[in-house]
Amino acid sequence: MDLSDPKDLASLLEAFLLASGKPQSLERLAELFEEAERPSSAQLKKALDVLEKSCKGRAFELKEVASGYRLQVRERFAPWVGRLWEERPQRYSRALLETLALIAYRQPITRGEIEDIRGVAVNSQIVKTLLEREWIRVVGHRDVPGRPAMFATTRQFLDHFNLKNLDELPPLAVLREMEPELRPVVDEEDAAVPADLQARADLAAEEPQDEPREQTSFRSLLAELDGMEQGLKTDFDDLLEPAVPDADDESAP
Template identity: 35%
Template sequence: MTQIDPQFTERCIEALLFAAAEPLSDVDLAKRLPYGADIQAGIAALRARYEGRGIELVCVANRWRFQTATDLAFLMTEEREEPRRLSKAAQETLAIIAYHQPVTRAEIEAVRGVQASRGTIDVLLELGLVRMRGRRRSPGRPVTLGTTDAFLEHYGLATLSDLPGITEMKAAGLLEMNLPPGFSVPDPLGLRSGEDEDPLEDGDEAPEFAQDFLGELEKG
């Protein structure tokens, strides 16, 4: 039986594990290495060589692989903020709130011509683009909705008076669908003052579509 140079065996194992897409077992290594190579000795030598280094040789489910040293795992963590794309219904609802605020859920439904999904307004509340402003001084005292400073920051607006017209909104991606029947874009300078609403009080019950979201905030 031909004696294989131990250092050559070690280098071969190192190369195979480095290039492998998944951990390799002793059998996998034996299929690649020359007959007579001492795999166990090569593994032991590699483990000793990489001990205390940034990369270490470890056994996972009877298979071998190189991995980042456990105490350096924090260096591999990457935090990225994934932008959350609004659905067409959410964009449309947000546009209505922005141009007609303060506006109630019923008024949103009247403008869109369809029933407002509780999930759609929940998403806008969760993202901080919309807030509950107060209660309308009308039967049932419905809660009114308006935009937030985060809305202005997100769309690069200094004030609500800088809201774009329909053409600009479509170009900016704020409104990517055809306007629903009855939708109009009022003059941003002519937005309601809110004099026909009262501020929310601690004892006020949140509307049904917002209760789940507010409950999560309380848990946090």
């Protein structure tokens, strides 16, 4: 194999990415070569361009996300590919998706600020689920009484939703305004997202690691929210300065 030939190098990189089942950075790909044969970053990028072009018209694609490059099934095939796994994917409530979207667009943000925007309490299980998924993390504490935790999204969040960085988040214009009336938390927790969205959103998490991973776009998640009975708030200019919370209130579920 001539590693100086972009086509040969592209084939080898394809083998690496297929076997890894997760994103690989340029640095990590370079480490897989012996020092004497190691391609330069420019050679690796050129070979990746060749690989990307070779995927056109096929069921999988080369995608660059926050953690690096990966080969994944194209999103349009997700509803069918998801049938390969018998276990039913976890259902996400509207409340969880709204909370995730608010963290993504308003980070860093506290639980109290999320509640101010949504008009209802944030169930502790929602935050726990997002933390366990490693889609959000605590990045600090607001300097107010009670020192509430501030949440932001993670690299895993970007990887899962096919994003290279936060600048690639779709504009908030894709969402409608949230209805002002309050809604019981219990009802929101019971409200499930349609099955086709769940197939897309959970396909990567349910796939074996040695298979090419297909990911959900954040735009499709927001579009699904927009198609539900009520939409997300799109104008956050009226968000007040966080009130001084009571320490007990902030820690309450």
